[in-house]
Amino acid sequence: MRHVFSVRIGPIGFRIGSDWRTPIDQLAGLYRDYPAPHDGVPDYTVRLFAARPWRRFVRPSVMIGGDFVLPEAAPLPLAQGLLAAEMGMNLQMALGQRRYLLLHASVVERDGRALLMTGVSGSGKSTLAALLGARGWRLMGDEFALLDPATGLVHPFPRLISLKNQAIAVAEQAVPHGRFGPLMEGTPKGSIRHLVPGVDAIAAMETPAMPALLLFPSFGFDAATRDVAQSEVFVRLTQASTNYVAMGERGFTALTRLVKSIPAHAIDYLDTDSALAQVEAAWADLGSDLGGRHE
Amino acid sequence: MNDGWLLARALCTPGDTLALDAAGWTDLLAIARAEQMIGTLAHRLAGLPVPKSVARILDDARASAEQGRIIALWEAEMARRVLTAIGVPLVLLKGTAFVAAGLEAGQGRSIGDLDILVPRDRIDAVEAALLAGGWEWVKPDPYDDDYYRRWMHELPPLIHRERDRMIDVHHTILPLTARITPDAGALLAARVALQPGVHGLSPNDMLVHAAAHLFADGDLAGGMRNLWDVHCLVGDFGTDGLAERAAQHGLARETARALRLAAALYGARVRLNLADRLYLRRLTARDGWGWPTRPFTRFGFYVRSHWLRMPPAMLARHLWTKWRKGGAGPASG
Numbered sequence: 001m002r003h004v005f006s007v008r009i010g011p012i013g014f015r016i017g018s019d020w021r022t023p024i025d026q027l028a029g030l031y032r033d034y035p036a037p038h039d040g041v042p043d044y045t046v047r048l049f050a051a052r053p054w055r056r057f058v059r060p061s062v063m064i065g066g067d068f069v070l071p072e073a074a075p076l077p078l079a080q081g082l083l084a085a086e087m088g089m090n091l092q093m094a095l096g097q098r099r100y101l102l103l104h105a106s107v108v109e110r111d112g113r114a115l116l117m118t119g120v121s122g123s124g125k126s127t128l129a130a131l132l133g134a135r136g137w138r139l140m141g142d143e144f145a146l147l148d149p150a151t152g153l154v155h156p157f158p159r160l161i162s163l164k165n166q167a168i169a170v171a172e173q174a175v176p177h178g179r180f181g182p183l184m185e186g187t188p189k190g191s192i193r194h195l196v197p198g199v200d201a202i203a204a205m206e207t208p209a210m211p212a213l214l215l216f217p218s219f220g221f222d223a224a225t226r227d228v229a230q231s232e233v234f235v236r237l238t239q240a241s242t243n244y245v246a247m248g249e250r251g252f253t254a255l256t257r258l259v260k261s262i263p264a265h266a267i268d269y270l271d272t273d274s275a276l277a278q279v280e281a282a283w284a285d286l287g288s289d290l291g292g293r294h295e
Numbered sequence: 296m297n298d299g300w301l302l303a304r305a306l307c308t309p310g311d312t313l314a315l316d317a318a319g320w321t322d323l324l325a326i327a328r329a330e331q332m333i334g335t336l337a338h339r340l341a342g343l344p345v346p347k348s349v350a351r352i353l354d355d356a357r358a359s360a361e362q363g364r365i366i367a368l369w370e371a372e373m374a375r376r377v378l379t380a381i382g383v384p385l386v387l388l389k390g391t392a393f394v395a396a397g398l399e400a401g402q403g404r405s406i407g408d409l410d411i412l413v414p415r416d417r418i419d420a421v422e423a424a425l426l427a428g429g430w431e432w433v434k435p436d437p438y439d440d441d442y443y444r445r446w447m448h449e450l451p452p453l454i455h456r457e458r459d460r461m462i463d464v465h466h467t468i469l470p471l472t473a474r475i476t477p478d479a480g481a482l483l484a485a486r487v488a489l490q491p492g493v494h495g496l497s498p499n500d501m502l503v504h505a506a507a508h509l510f511a512d513g514d515l516a517g518g519m520r521n522l523w524d525v526h527c528l529v530g531d532f533g534t535d536g537l538a539e540r541a542a543q544h545g546l547a548r549e550t551a552r553a554l555r556l557a558a559a560l561y562g563a564r565v566r567l568n569l570a571d572r573l574y575l576r577r578l579t580a581r582d583g584w585g586w587p588t589r590p591f592t593r594f595g596f597y598v599r600s601h602w603l604r605m606p607p608a609m610l611a612r613h614l615w616t617k618w619r620k621g622g623a624g625p626a627s628g
Binding site for chain 2: 001013015017037038039040041042043045047065066067068098099246247248250
């Protein structure tokens with residue numbers, strides 16, 4: 001391919017090739033503090049290419065390809081090329097990853113222990129992760145939690161934080177000195193703007209953490225916190241995992257171990273300030289029973 | 296510029312990969328994934344002192360293939376239960392047969408659908424039993440459904456509604472419209488028991504089927520993997536009586552070509568004719584990004600595959616119908 005960029009995010013190396021220069025330049029800028037893949041050999045290849053040769057120039061339209069692809073994935077306009085690259089990387093993970101059990105979750109860490117937040121798109125997990133990241137937590141990722149079946153640890157995957165719609169303004173205000181990508185409007189998910197994780201998050205992206213708490217945030221409801229039964233947690237997490245079935249017994253063992261070893265709460269919230277207070281309260285509750293908690 | 300030959304050489308002489316640099320490994324892994332042979336590659340390179348990042352990727356591929364093997368055998372067991380109940384023997388084809396028989400060709404092999412062969416006069420009973428057992432039709436299009444039933448060598452594909460796995464129920468190994476008509480009765484009669492209630496084709500019939508699948512049916516997509524199957528089957532069973540058996544099925548030319556190309560691709564010195572070289576050019580048309588290359592060669596083989604499948608007037612009608620539906624075109628994979 002004409003234009004190439006390689007990067008490592010947490011333990012995973014990517015090679016992104018493109019028919020166009022712009023998305024590659026944008027990636028190189030936003031990921032400039034990230035290292036290259038281990039040994040120079042990426043785990044996955046992503047290709048951004050024109051559906052037909054002339055579509056490189058005339059109404060350029062970016063198709064997403066790579067080692068693993070969804071046949072029905074629709075092309076994006078060139079102005080959303082960065083989004084196409086990010087989607088391509090997510091797609092490789094979602095379809096191809098077998099080393100770690102993937103949970104669609106954001107993860108932050110404090111004192112070596114990880115807080116996982118999972119929920120449907122729009123539940124606010126990316127926003128909360130970005131805000132917690134600006135308040136002294138270490139951001140480990142806003143898209144996938146990488147659960148290692150061998151150790152039970154969660155590995156960081158701090159790719160660009162994908163902010164959507166109202167969350168963009170919230171994050172711009174909360175992280176005024178943050179590095180943001182271009183604002184992309186009219187994407188399949190509305191407006192999207194990427195935020196580069198803080199230098200601490202990037203510097204510590206080799207360091208995994210032991211899961212300590214699982215939250216299910218829901219935006220748009222009166223503030224409330226309730227416990228979630230292990231059976232419900234298990235089912236919700238199987239649905240939040242893209243490779244649970246493909247991982248077979250290793251996936252089942254990893255997931256049951258996680259579900260049995262950490263408490264889980266659902267958090268309803270109307271505004272981010274109350275949500276952050278609820279998160280901190282749930283985390284503080286944890287402190288009291290940490291000493292006695294064993295697997 | 297690397298192409299499919301990089302993968303072929305890695306499979307036949309794994310030790311040579313140790314000379315690869317980072318770019319060479321990157322290309323090799325991308326090509327192996329695109330050809331759905333990374334599990335096979337991982338199996339062949341097991342134990343070699345490859346770079347750490349490569350070792351991790353290959354470990355994952357081996358684990359993935361092992362999980363695929365378990366799922367494929369479980370799906371075969373599910374089909375066995377349905378077929379046994381109506382007195383039809385389960386005869387496995389392709390990948391699932393290789394892993395059920397513990398053959399070299401099944402080591403690390405990626406397995407998609409479950410392919411089985413049943414007697415043509417029992418096909419209605421088999422379909423009814425599968426539908427009752429939780430499988431359902433995939434193709435809602437009436438033209439496609441009718442086309443399969445009238446002209447193809449298999450039922451329209453079925454998928455299990457809970458396990459999400461496809462089953463291809465064949466009653467012979469080439470479309471009814473093809474000029475060659477293999478002896479389906481002989482395939483079933485010569486079946487060999489792999490496990491209680493589970494059968495595979497005889498070794499020679501497995502080879503003939505691989506050749507039929509590659510040269511008389513498809514447009515050579517997946518050809519490197521198909522020829523690796525042939526290469527391994529020849530290694531396991533030899534070729535005694537193969538030529539006679541291939542002739543009985545009307546596939547002497549295709550089987551001989553499969554043997555030549557498998558040998559040439561995977562390391563032997565073979566005399567190749569001009570057409571063979573063109574086939575190899577198509578089979579290895581893949582760049583270091585896993586991207587299909589040589590579009591004109593590909594298109595030529597795509598047209599040829601349809602030409603072999605059906606008479607000209609029917610081909611024109613079929614392509615016209617498919618084109619209006621926006622479905623026809625060479626497979627990019």
